[in-house]
Amino acid sequence: IQMTQSPPSLSASVGDRVTITCRASQSISSYLNWYQQKPGKAPKVLIFAASSLQSGVPSRFSGSGSGTDFTLTISSLQPEDFATYYCQQSFSTLITFGQGTRLEIK
Amino acid sequence: EVQLVESGGGLVQPGGSLRLSCAASGFIFSTYSMNWVRQAPGKGLEWVSYISSSSDTKNYADSVKGRFTISRDNAKNSLFLQMNSLRAEDTAVYYCARDDNTASGVVVSYFGPWGQGTLVTVSS
Numbered sequence: 001i002q003m004t005q006s007p008p009s010l011s012a013s014v015g016d017r018v019t020i021t022c023r024a025s026q027s028i029s030s031y032l033n034w035y036q037q038k039p040g041k042a043p044k045v046l047i048f049a050a051s052s053l054q055s056g057v058p059s060r061f062s063g064s065g066s067g068t069d070f071t072l073t074i075s076s077l078q079p080e081d082f083a084t085y086y087c088q089q090s091f092s093t094l095i096t097f098g099q100g101t102r103l104e105i106k
Numbered sequence: 107e108v109q110l111v112e113s114g115g116g117l118v119q120p121g122g123s124l125r126l127s128c129a130a131s132g133f134i135f136s137t138y139s140m141n142w143v144r145q146a147p148g149k150g151l152e153w154v155s156y157i158s159s160s161s162d163t164k165n166y167a168d169s170v171k172g173r174f175t176i177s178r179d180n181a182k183n184s185l186f187l188q189m190n191s192l193r194a195e196d197t198a199v200y201y202c203a204r205d206d207n208t209a210s211g212v213v214v215s216y217f218g219p220w221g222q223g224t225l226v227t228v229s230s
Binding site: 029030031033035037042043044045048049052086088090093094095096097098099100 | 141150151152153156165167168201206208212214215216217218220221222223
């Protein structure tokens with residue numbers, strides 16, 4: 001299953017509302033997770049099962065979607081949110097990630 | 107505190123072998139499935155392999171099938187990745203990650219805790 005994220009990169013300012021999209025090449029129901037990765041660090045899960053917020057993750061992060069189209073929304077960007085974001089499907093036993101979206105400071 | 111600590115990375119020649127380890131602590135290792143995920147320098151994330159809690163099920167990415175072998179020792183709280191016939195394109199940071207699941211309803215798996223990663227460089 002191919003996962004396609006858009007945009008590949010994004011410039012935004014602190015306080016902006018940002019949306020990242022992820023499209024699956026076939027229906028994956030809600031088997032979709034989102035991760036944040038900062039340079040030199042391991043990824044960490046933000047959202048699992050398309051819309052469930054991982055414990056400890058700020059509520060400005062939210063996820064939605066089902067089937068083939070999904071979104072990650074950050075309601076009000078904070079300085080610590082500038083990072084790379086990945087979607088990942090666990091519908092298939094052959095797990096795949098999106099190519100990533102790099103969120104940069106404008 | 108949950109901890110995953112990878113080791114065993116290093117420089118190896120093409121065609122060579124390497125064995126990665128992941129030491130787990132802070133949770134009941136024997137009850138969780140585990141994964142290896144890698145990231146080539148400057149690139150995105152690539153899932154490599156999965157092993158169930160009892161080692162009954164093992165899955166591999168097509169890119170490593172037949173060359174890599176995942177295993178675990180529940181008595182020693184350890185996960186392993188035996189990598190043979192290494193190629194330049196296997197150069198990456200390798201992470202171990204615990205397989206977590208949704209608590210109710212449809213069971214969706216995701217990567218919960220991750221280790222800090224170990225760098226494997228395949229070069230002559």
